[in-house]
Amino acid sequence: MSEIIVLAPMEGLVDPPMRDILTRIGGIDWCVSEFIRVTTGLLNHGTLQRIVPEMDHGWKTRAGVPVRPQLLGSDAHWLGENAALLASLGAPAIDLNFGCPAKTVNRHRGGASLLREPELLQQIVASVRAATPASVPVTAKMRLGYSDTGLTLECAAALEAGGAAEITVHARTKVEGYKPPAHWEWLARIRESVSVPVIANGDVWTPEDYRQIRDISGCERVMIGRGLVRRPDLARQIRQADCADTAMAPWPSLLPWIADFFQQTRERVVDRHAPGRLKQWLSMLGLTYAEAKPLFDALRRETNAESISRCLDALAAGADQAQTLLALSEQKPIVQSCA
Template sequence: MKHAVILAPMEGLVDAPLRDILTRIGGIDRCVSEFIRVTDGPLNTGTIRRIVPESLHDWKTAAGVPVHPQLLGSDPDWLAHNAALLAELGAPAVDLNFGCPAKTVNRHRGGATLLREPDTLYQIVAAVRAATPAAIPVTAKMRLGYSDTSLTLECASALADAGAAEIAVHARTKVEGYKPPAHWEWLARVRESVAVPVVANGDVTSLDDYQEIRRVSGCEQVMIGRGLVARPGLAHCIRTTEQGMAGADLSWTELQPWLLDFYRQVRERVADRHAPGRCKQWLGFLAQHYPQAQALFDVVRRQTCAEELQVMLAQDRQLLAIQRGEPRLQLNEIVEAR
């Protein structure tokens, strides 16, 4: 789809519940899953189903948005073997992670550390391409490099020459992490150096950012991660604007039911001891755009009981007070108000 918005893979953040919520809000054309780590053996099908439960539903979210599984590793043979398994399970594409900046991942020779080895990038993509049916695209995500941009174009060419059908580029090096600014001008250089589509990624947090990254990069597709987590209505705003209509953000009132639905799904997937932290994590992102989210976070930040947090989230009295800027209820008042 022209001008497609792609939901970025973000380990430990953009999981199945959040993919479900964000794609039902609308405007997202494709998702890439959290990475599935490949070491020195075959993947267990249960692991794939756990990380990408959409694989049980034709690899689509409830809103019908495709989810492409992503593999992370450094062994060409085992990556190829497991890519073939994904193909057998009906995956619509196989994405390869060469962009993760996490220290633990890089220490185990995965993610962005491989950007220092263009030959290895070529070997991995070529092996995966050879192991999967031609009808299933093999795609890749990279950064501009590990510590500098000296190998950026060589890495992009290695991926394309080995058979990658598309390359998503986060416009920073591994060392830069998420430190602003993203170098959008480099996206144009990468796009001009390869004969496959390049997806622009990095620091898109508003409609203006989306329009500017497309202008500077020349890319038709944009991948958004943190910007969509903090502003869940951003993709819908982009789509309606592209269709010639006025795009509008979600109000906090409109977002509240989605937050409650998200937390319900989280509790179905993880142990109760982990669920509150997952909810607070999203509230922390939402607070970047919604003052009400910060106010709600302040109320629930010390709550560790999953059930009590659900009660607190569902308290209309408390939520309305936050919206109106009224004095916040104390925890004991909230519990007593059930």
């Protein structure tokens, strides 16, 4: 396959319901889970099942898209032991997180903080590689560095030397976070310095961005995170023959997916926490779809999950959005269909 599109792991954003929705919309080849933190000891089944429930379904989403678990930590021994555990449970690959920019993660010597220690990167990858069957790929995700690019190529070489079969690179440093621009030219330098495939990541919002990151980096594989959350049919559009910037999926076509997402979220968390996840997604959709903003504004202070569900179900069934939101604000019965 000449092109591969991967759904990025993003803590607190690309969770199991989001993976399910985005992979059913289509165009994604595989996903990487939110990170699973490893300290000392083996992970319990409940933790794994909560973060990667797809493990009970052949490590695939409902659309049949594979999900690779991602481990985060700095203890090479226990990362290896837990990788072996995941492999014994059928994981299709083991991904290692050396890219998370979160302060809490980095304070505890995890994620991108390890990019200051290339020797440790190699030790961790080698430990995980030695602990898992040869048939299970070990992959890694990194950034360009912690605060600068002084060790970028050394880190990539360390990952390859440890046995990484593939390296995903988010084209920013930890300190840069998600501040634009992503430095796509660095992806080409890394790709040319290692012999394993490099997956390009960072600031892919449109099919045109996808073409450009591939042209500049020379990478055939691209990982997309926030771009897919903001534009859920982006991967499917990229798959179109001419890969042109055609019209996005119309807003009404997304409403059933939003209602489905909220229902799945309610099944995973207590009702008082479910609205927050929905509002997070609507806020991001609002950066692409003007119609998402009034829905977000109407639900911003709504805490009753059942009321929100009725509103979303009505919209998904074709009810007029303005009238439905007015009824919600006035606490009137919501009409379930515009028929």
